[in-house]
Amino acid sequence: MQNIYLDNAATSRMRKEVLDAMIPFFTEEYGNPSSIHAMSRTPRAAVKKARKQIADCINADPSEIFFTSGGTESDNWALISGMEMLEKKGKHIIISSIEHHAVLETSYYLERRGFRVTRVGTDSGGIIKMDELEKAIGPDTVMISVMTANNEIGSIQPVAAIGKLARERGIIFHTDAVQAFGHIPLDVKSMNIDMLSASGHKFGGPKGVGFLFVRKGIKLPPFMHGGEQEEGRRAGTTNVPGVVGMGLAAELACKNMEAANKRLIMLRDHLIDRVLKEIPYSRLNGDRKKRLPSNADFSFEFIEGESMLMSLGMKGICVSTGSACASGSLDPSHVLLGIGLPHEIAHGSIRITIPEETTMEQIDYAADCLKQTVETMRSLSPLYDDFLKKQKA
Numbered sequence: 001m002q003n004i005y006l007d008n009a010a011t012s013r014m015r016k017e018v019l020d021a022m023i024p025f026f027t028e029e030y031g032n033p034s035s036i037h038a039m040s041r042t043p044r045a046a047v048k049k050a051r052k053q054i055a056d057c058i059n060a061d062p063s064e065i066f067f068t069s070g071g072t073e074s075d076n077w078a079l080i081s082g083m084e085m086l087e088k089k090g091k092h093i094i095i096s097s098i099e100h101h102a103v104l105e106t107s108y109y110l111e112r113r114g115f116r117v118t119r120v121g122t123d124s125g126g127i128i129k130m131d132e133l134e135k136a137i138g139p140d141t142v143m144i145s146v147m148t149a150n151n152e153i154g155s156i157q158p159v160a161a162i163g164k165l166a167r168e169r170g171i172i173f174h175t176d177a178v179q180a181f182g183h184i185p186l187d188v189k190s191m192n193i194d195m196l197s198a199s200g201h202k203f204g205g206p207k208g209v210g211f212l213f214v215r216k217g218i219k220l221p222p223f224m225h226g227g228e229q230e231e232g233r234r235a236g237t238t239n240v241p242g243v244v245g246m247g248l249a250a251e252l253a254c255k256n257m258e259a260a261n262k263r264l265i266m267l268r269d270h271l272i273d274r275v276l277k278e279i280p281y282s283r284l285n286g287d288r289k290k291r292l293p294s295n296a297d298f299s300f301e302f303i304e305g306e307s308m309l310m311s312l313g314m315k316g317i318c319v320s321t322g323s324a325c326a327s328g329s330l331d332p333s334h335v336l337l338g339i340g341l342p343h344e345i346a347h348g349s350i351r352i353t354i355p356e357e358t359t360m361e362q363i364d365y366a367a368d369c370l371k372q373t374v375e376t377m378r379s380l381s382p383l384y385d386d387f388l389k390k391q392k393a
């Protein structure tokens with residue numbers, strides 16, 4: 001049986017061209033770009049090219065791109081070093097209530113260190129409440145960090161409006177764009193973004209490499225201490241193959257974005273239409289319009305997400321549940337609870353995120369399997385049985 005991979009938000013397949021571009025930097029061109037002899041020349045030029053490939057995707061200058069080990073490091077760096085840098089001005093940071101754990105856990109760490117954090121809620125579609133965000137701003141607010149697009153429910157935040165507000169109030173604006181970069185258009189200038197995190201493996205590049213965009217003029221102190229790499233802002237020998245792969249993946253993703261999204265939206269909407277029409281007591285989580293082209297997140301009443309995941313797995317379908325991130329715990333995700341789902345419904349949630357190469361046949365097969373699985377599981381559920389009896393009565 002062939003697996004159908006519908007978990008692209010967890011990680012994406014690396015493109016063949018990307019692997020091909022990386023290989024020479026593991027083999028003949030293994031030199032350290034920071035050396036000053038002949039063997040450093042080609043790696044150094046390749047890293048320079050990657051920096052430009054990435055900067056071009058978001059209308060940044062190459063000097064504003066700093067390579068890291070991934071999205072988690074970029075988020076930690078932006079928030080922790082950012083707040084340390086701004087501490088004298090104020091100790092308050094505002095984030096959304098549905099951030100990725102890389103931001104959320106960092107915000108708890110900041111609280112333990114004596115910073116003040118406000119977590120602003122969202123509407124039922126997972127879009128941040130702008131009026132509450134504005135009200136949360138005080139004289140000591142120095143940073144706002146709101147993700148560009150949510151990793152579970154795919155909701156796309158009003159980043160340009162947040163950027164404008166932050167800039168007017170003299171507040172630094174960071175966005176975790178790990179799910180958005182390479183997937184939806186981004187422009188750090190017109191959106192007034194001061195710092196932006198992204199990760200290679202979420203857009204067809206390798207794992208273990210990412211970057212942080214830091215707007216010129218912001219003197220973000222280093223997070224990793226050591227050598228003088230990345231203009232002294234991020235120590236550690238450059239991951240040349242990773243950076244080269246991520247650079248090419250960025251260029252390809254941004255070049256193909258329009259065509260890919262047209263196709264993804266068609267596949268996604270077909271899946272959503274079928275599920276909502278054919279499976280009773282199902283709902284789509286996240287905003288219907290302002291959502292990532294690849295994301296369909298559903299809740300099914302009277303169903304347990306984990307069992308559903310296993311049953312789908314036996315049919316070769318690879319998806320996630322909403323609670324997958326909360327390592328080991330059976331609590332539903334803070335995102336689903338954040339948009340107001342009751343516990344029992346949040347428990348019956350699965351996330352489908354579609355890779356570009358998926359066919360319509362595979363989407364139809366997935367929809368058939370979902371329907372079958374939900375029917376089978378409900379037929380075994382005493383809760384559902386009771387519910388039907390009450391409906392008849």
Ligand SMILES: *Cc1c(COP(=O)(O)O)cnc(C)c1O
Nearest residue numbers: 070071072100102151178179199
């Ligand atoms: C995957 C992800 C991260 C973490 O990125 P890594 O490169 O895996 O560390 C951070 N934020 C969001 C929104 C993500 O989806």
